[in-house]
Amino acid sequence: MSTSTETIEQLATREYKHGFYTDIEQEVIPRGLSEEIVRLISAKKQEPAWLLEWRLQAYRTWLTMKEPTWGNIKYGPIDYQNIIYYAAPKKKPALQSLDEVDPEIRRTFEKLGIPLEEQKLLSGVAVDAVFDSVSVATTFKEKLAELGIIFCSFSEAVQNHPELVRKYLGTVVPYSDNFFATLNSAVFSDGSFAYIPKGVRCPMELSTYFRINAKETGQFERTLIVADEGAYVSYLEGCTAPMRDENQLHAAVVELVALDNATIKYSTVQNWYPGDKDGKGGIYNFVTKRGKCAGVNSKITWTQVETGSAITWKYPGCILQGDNSIGEFYSVATTNNWQQADTGTKMIHLGKNTKSTIVSKGISAGHGQNTYRGLVRIAKGARSAHNYSQCDSLLIGDKCGAHTFPYLEIRNSSATVEHEASTSKIGEDQIFYCRQRGLSTEDAVNMIVSGFCKEVFRQLPMEFAVEAQKLLSVSLEGSVG
Amino acid sequence: MLKVRNLHARVAGREILRGIDLSIQHGEVHAIMGPNGSGKSTLARVLAGHPEYEVTEGEVLFEGEDLLDMDPEERARAGLFLAFQYPVEIPGLNNAYFLKAALNTMRKHRGEEELDAMEFMTLVRERMKQLDIDEAFLNRPVNEGFSGGEKKRNEIFQMAVVEPKLGILDETDSGLDIDALKIVANGVNAMRSAERTFLVVTHYQRLLNYIIPDVVHVLTDGRIVRSGGKELALELEDKGYGWLEEPVRG
Numbered sequence: 250m251s252t253s254t255e256t257i258e259q260l261a262t263r264e265y266k267h268g269f270y271t272d273i274e275q276e277v278i279p280r281g282l283s284e285e286i287v288r289l290i291s292a293k294k295q296e297p298a299w300l301l302e303w304r305l306q307a308y309r310t311w312l313t314m315k316e317p318t319w320g321n322i323k324y325g326p327i328d329y330q331n332i333i334y335y336a337a338p339k340k341k342p343a344l345q346s347l348d349e350v351d352p353e354i355r356r357t358f359e360k361l362g363i364p365l366e367e368q369k370l371l372s373g374v375a376v377d378a379v380f381d382s383v384s385v386a387t388t389f390k391e392k393l394a395e396l397g398i399i400f401c402s403f404s405e406a407v408q409n410h411p412e413l414v415r416k417y418l419g420t421v422v423p424y425s426d427n428f429f430a431t432l433n434s435a436v437f438s439d440g441s442f443a444y445i446p447k448g449v450r451c452p453m454e455l456s457t458y459f460r461i462n463a464k465e466t467g468q469f470e471r472t473l474i475v476a477d478e479g480a481y482v483s484y485l486e487g488c489t490a491p492m493r494d495e496n497q498l499h500a501a502v503v504e505l506v507a508l509d510n511a512t513i514k515y516s517t518v519q520n521w522y523p524g525d526k527d528g529k530g531g532i533y534n535f536v537t538k539r540g541k542c543a544g545v546n547s548k549i550t551w552t553q554v555e556t557g558s559a560i561t562w563k564y565p566g567c568i569l570q571g572d573n574s575i576g577e578f579y580s581v582a583t584t585n586n587w588q589q590a591d592t593g594t595k596m597i598h599l600g601k602n603t604k605s606t607i608v609s610k611g612i613s614a615g616h617g618q619n620t621y622r623g624l625v626r627i628a629k630g631a632r633s634a635h636n637y638s639q640c641d642s643l644l645i646g647d648k649c650g651a652h653t654f655p656y657l658e659i660r661n662s663s664a665t666v667e668h669e670a671s672t673s674k675i676g677e678d679q680i681f682y683c684r685q686r687g688l689s690t691e692d693a694v695n696m697i698v699s700g701f702c703k704e705v706f707r708q709l710p711m712e713f714a715v716e717a718q719k720l721l722s723v724s725l726e727g728s729v730g
Numbered sequence: 731m732l733k734v735r736n737l738h739a740r741v742a743g744r745e746i747l748r749g750i751d752l753s754i755q756h757g758e759v760h761a762i763m764g765p766n767g768s769g770k771s772t773l774a775r776v777l778a779g780h781p782e783y784e785v786t787e788g789e790v791l792f793e794g795e796d797l798l799d800m801d802p803e804e805r806a807r808a809g810l811f812l813a814f815q816y817p818v819e820i821p822g823l824n825n826a827y828f829l830k831a832a833l834n835t836m837r838k839h840r841g842e843e844e845l846d847a848m849e850f851m852t853l854v855r856e857r858m859k860q861l862d863i864d865e866a867f868l869n870r871p872v873n874e875g876f877s878g879g880e881k882k883r884n885e886i887f888q889m890a891v892v893e894p895k896l897g898i899l900d901e902t903d904s905g906l907d908i909d910a911l912k913i914v915a916n917g918v919n920a921m922r923s924a925e926r927t928f929l930v931v932t933h934y935q936r937l938l939n940y941i942i943p944d945v946v947h948v949l950t951d952g953r954i955v956r957s958g959g960k961e962l963a964l965e966l967e968d969k970g971y972g973w974l975e976e977p978v979r980g
């Protein structure tokens with residue numbers, strides 16, 4: 250499997266012109282949000298009536314909702330009428346060579362060890378395509394199609410597999426779920442759709458695909474992944490390369506559905522622009538991610554490495570509905586400079602013998618504020634449910650902060666719930682110990698941090714783990730000494 | 731190879747080292763003994779460059795270079811190794827990974843090829859055998875959950891891998907059982923050579939039965955009050971430190 254992934258990766262890094270998204274002509278609609286705009290978006294995408302109706306219901310619900318204020322984050326008011334809700338992805342200006350790329354970004358590329366060709370791709374430099382991009386796409390898709398796997402953009406899925414989309418859309422995150430998810434439901438632009446049929450094990454990490462398409466992810470992304478009975482899929486979202494975007498507000502929704510005996514692994518590396526050293530600019534990332542273990546013995550694992558964004562508000566959770574189903578959440582969230590993260594998970598135990606594991610590692614440096622917020626709910630009928638939570642915080646310097654808010658709601662006395670938490674500081678003595686062994690302060694910090702995050706990195710696919718580790722060291726650069 | 735002249739150092743607003751003079755030649759082993767709190771570990775940390783300690787007076791030459799002008803990592807790369815009295819734990823950080831990185835920065839500094847994983851493992855296995863260390867050690871996090879004795883042994887193991895020019899052992903014998911003490915002493919002895927120098931801080935004459943010192947110094951209250959041959963250690967064992975209260979000058 251790894252060799253085939255590699256070839257595809259090689260091919261993919263040379264691909265640049267068209268991704269898998271259908272080309273949409275460059276069009277912009279007026280700023281602001283109204284029923285008209287929602288209709289316009291739906292019309293542009295030639296959506297069926299039921300989907301327009303769904304969007305409209307979401308929009309009307311959204312009008313009655315208030316932006317949540319419970320998060321441990323601070324930011325100025327967002328003017329929702331000053332956002333353009335539909336814009337075809339702009340083509341980035343084609344640059345002639347990497348020399349034209351912002352040196353700061355290039356430096357980061359190099360630190361991350363991103364291959365030259367890929368650097369060009371990510372920054373919009375014209376590349377000599379050795380392989381025709383269409384053929385790469387085709388190879389990839391053919392392979393999946395042979396197995397009956399559907400993997401395409403959300404819009405394509407609406408056109409080509411409306412019955413599947415209709416069956417599952419909103420079943421995990423209903424349009425009325427929360428302020429940001431509801432906004433997304435009204436105006437979502439595009440995203441990804443995957444369906445793994447019964448008994449099929451998806452033979453490749455769906456990672457390279459995202460590498461090439463990541464630059465086109467929009468402001469209001471919508472992803473839906475369904476693993477049918479006995480299916481397996483490992484999905485990688487995001488990109489370790491620094492991502493800039495003119496849109497400050499991002500509100501994505503991801504829904505996962507695992508039927509009987511199915512397994513979904515969903516891994517994210519998020520490296521959106523965090524703002525500058527003084528806290529100016531930066532992406533606000535308000536995401537709703539939720540998986541439903543609908544079937545017996547099903548399993549959903551969320552793994553996330555969050556280093557970017559000025560504000561991260563995100564609680565990937567699992568609804569453990571099927572008996573014996575398993576939910577896992579492994580997270581590393583770093584905040585440096587003026588970044589703020591309020592992140593965690595929700596594990597909702599409904600079925601019998603359901604198990605959940607939560608491992609959260611928060612790293613704060615600079616003036617960063619890192620909050621873990623986790624809910625474990627064990628419903629009345631969830632006999633013999635089990636949860637294990639571990640929340641560790643690491644502080645670098647003394648201007649940053651770590652906060653932990655674990656919520657427990659236990660309605661069944663047969664449940665076992667374990668919670669461990671720790672807060673530590675990178676000690677002067679630890680750094681000195683490393684330096685006494687010849688390591689620079691920077692290497693020392695990186696090593697201490699990577700040790701701290703080990704349990705989470707272990708969950709990532711190999712090649713991604715290495716990148717994620719490098720990414721962490723880049724994002725914490727200059728935080729000590 | 732190491733020349734310490736009138737070294738004064740303070741920490742937390744208090745002067746701890748109050749004029750240390752010490753001269754060690756290549757290949758020698760010097761022992762430092764002295765009561766609790768007399769400044770032995772402080773001397774070791776100051777030599778290694780711990781940022782918390784402020785040198786207020788004096789100079790230190792290491793192989794002719796101004797040691798005090800170097801960062802801790804530069805000192806380490808130049809061949810100064812400190813086996814800590816209290817080695818710190820680094821949770822989650824793999825011992826082998828850590829040691830390989832350390833060794834390779836030092837090799838790079840010496841202009842030697844960095845070792846790849848295979849070469850590193852070959853070297854490390856050999857050293858582990860010498861020091862009777864279990865291979866499982868390698869895959870454990872640095873010092874995390876190690877017993878007191880294991881931590882000490884790990885320090886000597888690291889020293890044996892990076893092969894420094896000067897090894898400073900701060901009470902490496904404390905906490906070791908008798909067998910471990912012999913193993914560690916043998917390990918140190920195996921490293922002794924005409925080029926390699928050791929500064930051994932200890933409370934117990936017993937260690938010096940195995941690692942035979944050329945010179946024994948007594949440190950009390952931030953000063954070296956007496957220096958002598960290995961017999962001095964025996965005398966101390968017998969009489970304690972009381973009789974040395976009055977510094978001997980000259």
Ligand SMILES: Nc1ncnc2c1ncn2[C@@H]1O[C@H](COP(=O)(O)OP(=O)(O)OP(=O)(O)O)[C@@H](O)[C@H]1O
Nearest residue numbers: 741742746764765766767768769770771772773782
């Ligand atoms: N970081 C520090 N902050 C405050 N005081 C310190 C610090 N380091 C050392 N001291 C003080 O300096 C004095 C000497 O300490 P040091 O650790 O050098 O003693 P020692 O000779 O190694 O003792 P022992 O035999 O118990 O190991 C002690 O009084 C100690 O409390």
Ligand SMILES: [Mg+2]
Nearest residue numbers: 770771772815
């Ligand atoms: Mg001491």
